[in-house]
Amino acid sequence: MTPEIAREVQFTFDSADPGALALFWAEALGYQVQPPPAGFESWEQALEAYGVPPEKRNSASAVVDPRGVGPRLFFQQVPEGKTGKNRVHLDIRVAVGLVGEERMAALEAEAARLVAHGATRLERHEAVPPNAGHVIMADPEGNEFCLD
Numbered sequence: 089m090t091p092e093i094a095r096e097v098q099f100t101f102d103s104a105d106p107g108a109l110a111l112f113w114a115e116a117l118g119y120q121v122q123p124p125p126a127g128f129e130s131w132e133q134a135l136e137a138y139g140v141p142p143e144k145r146n147s148a149s150a151v152v153d154p155r156g157v158g159p160r161l162f163f164q165q166v167p168e169g170k171t172g173k174n175r176v177h178l179d180i181r182v183a184v185g186l187v188g189e190e191r192m193a194a195l196e197a198e199a200a201r202l203v204a205h206g207a208t209r210l211e212r213h214e215a216v217p218p219n220a221g222h223v224i225m226a227d228p229e230g231n232e233f234c235l236d
Contacts, residue, residue: 097159099178102170103229106163110149112228113161115205116180119151122160170230179222179236188215195223195235202235 103109110121128134135145147165152158183194192215199209206228215221223235 098162099159100162100164101229101231102166102168103163104165104169105146105229106149106165107146109163109227109229110151110161112206113163114151116202116207116227116233117151117153117158117161119158119161120154122150122152174232177232177234179234181236183221183236187220191215192221195221198235199223199225 101109101113114120124131124134128137132145148163150160150162152160180198182198183191186194192212195212199207202225203209208226208230209223210226210232211224213219213222213224220236224232225235226232
């Protein structure tokens with residue numbers, strides 16, 4: 089049976105520091121930290137009103153596409169660290185339609201920008217057919233993603 093409506097998708101990241109990781113991904117994707125609920129000027133104000141103790145206020149964060157098109161990314165605090173390779177990862181498509189050296193230059197420029205925001209560059213895969221070329225990166229907590 090096919091659903092009558094499409095479902096919204098959210099990607100959830102386990103994290104040691106949800107607030108910091110949310111800021112990284114907002115920068116990487118051109119997203120924004122999700123605004124606080126209606127009636128509150130800040131998340132701090134909302135969490136205070138909800139009775140969330142100060143030590144729990146960085147237990148979750150989210151970023152959203154300001155255009156309302158892309159999926160929400162949710163970051164939840166967990167006690168354990170990352171232990172293995174991601175089975176699913178995000179591709180940030182920064183070189184769509186570019187080929188060869190022009191493509192690789194665009195990927196390198198974006199890699200340098202994200203390294204300045206806390207990412208780690210892991211591998212470069214050259215633009216050799218059938219591979220269009222991409223760069224494998226990791227966010228500040230070690231979650232792999234690709235620049236494509």
